[in-house]
Amino acid sequence: MDPLAPLIDALHAQGRLRVWSLVVTVMGDAVQPRGGRIAAARLQDLLGRIGVEPGALRTALSRLVADGWLIRERNGRTSHYRLSEQGQAEYGPAAEAIYAAPKAEPECWTIALGDDVGGISLGGGLWLVAGNVPAEAALAVSGALKVGAGMRETLCHPDRLAALERLAADLDVLDAARLGPQDAIAARTMLIHRWRRIVLRHGDLPDAVLPARLTGLRSRVGAAYHALLSASEHWLETGDAPLPAADTGLADRFAVNPVA
Missing domain, CATH: 1.10.10.10 (Winged helix-like DNA-binding domain superfamily/Winged helix DNA-binding domain)
Known part of the structure; x- marks a missing residue:
């Protein structure tokens, strides 16, 4: 073969x-x-x-x-x-x-609100970004990330x-x-x-x-x-x-x- x-x-x-x-x-x-x-x-x-x-x-x-x-x-x-x-x-x-x-895996993740911030789109203007708060964000929250198995398929x-x-x-x-x-x-x-x-x-x-x-x-x-x-x-x-x-x-x- x-x-x-x-x-x-x-x-x-x-x-x-x-x-x-x-x-x-x-x-x-x-x-x-x-x-x-x-x-x-x-x-x-x-x-x-x-x-x-x-x-x-x-x-x-x-x-x-x-x-x-x-x-x-x-x-x-x-x-x-x-x-x-x-x-x-x-x-x-x-x-x-x-x-x-x-x-290396990011230690910090950010959920940011804004237009075309970049990263992974979560819908509704929300983005999941590896790292600290991006400058383009109108509003952002940073911290550790835990993603369930089902959500990984969605992201x-x-x-x-x-x-x-x-x-x-x-x-x-x-x-x-x-x-x-x-x-x-x-x-x-x-x-x-x-x-x-x-x-x-x-x-x-x-x-x-x-x-x-x-x-x-x-x-x-x-x-x-x-x-x-x-x-x-x-x-x-x-x-x-x-x-x-x-x-x-x-x-x-x-x-x-x-x-x-």
């Missing part, structure tokens, strides 16, 4: 795959730390393992070049792609959120809840120890792609307001990422059109205590 089948099936089960977004994930996660440039054929080798057809990849690359995200460089008959300055400017701040270390927006459930399911079936280099880079790409979309669309929620089955996901993602790292990096630096050596920052991703 294909060890990646559950992950691939889950990725494609959400509707038509946005290949251009998957390319951005690969460029930011795996290519940028290795000099920032990848051959089109090499990219197809990776994404083909995930079920992306060559025509779909060509269309996505053309779109990203036209939109200013990627730059195409020709070397004879070979095309290489790299993030443009615009693409790097967009992905850089996103990477800080994607690869941040797990945060998590259905779209966010569904996205977290899908991520948890992927982590449940992922067995990094069984994967060779190509499968490892494919699994890493799918994992970070799903996580990237969650973080950028929904942000992080502290464990205190998540259902118990969904707590600690950032730590689980980080552990899975590092379990895949060695084999996936081996695929990138070997074979046809290998990428240059990676910078030293990969070990610091998701790390609570980054290496100095």
Whole structure:
């Protein structure tokens, strides 16, 4: 049985795959730390393992070049792609959120009244905010937080809840120890792609307001990422059109205590 089948099936089960977004994930996660440039054929080798057809990849690359995200460089008959300055400017701040270390649970929570205060909407202009009183609040009360099991389901927006459930399911079936280099880079790409979309669309929620089955996901993602790292990096630096050596920052991703 294909060890990646559950992950691939889950990725494609959400509707038509946005290949251009998957390319951005690969460029930011795996290519940028290795000099920032990848051959089109090499990219197809990776994404083909995930079920992306060559025509779909060509269309996505053309779109990203036209939109200013990627730059195409020709070397004879070979095309290489790299993030443009615009693409790097967009992905850089996103990477800080994607690869941040797990945060300590807030000691203080605030229920605030106001317009678009931020945090978790409780309805009627009330917001639940992790931390102290936000400046935008017209009225606020701060203190410790206790959330019952039923309320945790209510606080998590259905779209966010569904996205977290899908991520948890992927982590449940992922067995990094069984994967060779190509499968490892494919699994890493799918994992970070799903996580990237969650973080950028929904942000992080502290464990205190998540259902118990969904707590600690950032730590689980980080552990899975590092379990895949060695084999996936081996695929990138070997074979046809290998990428240059990676910078030293990969070990610091998701790390609570980054290496100095």
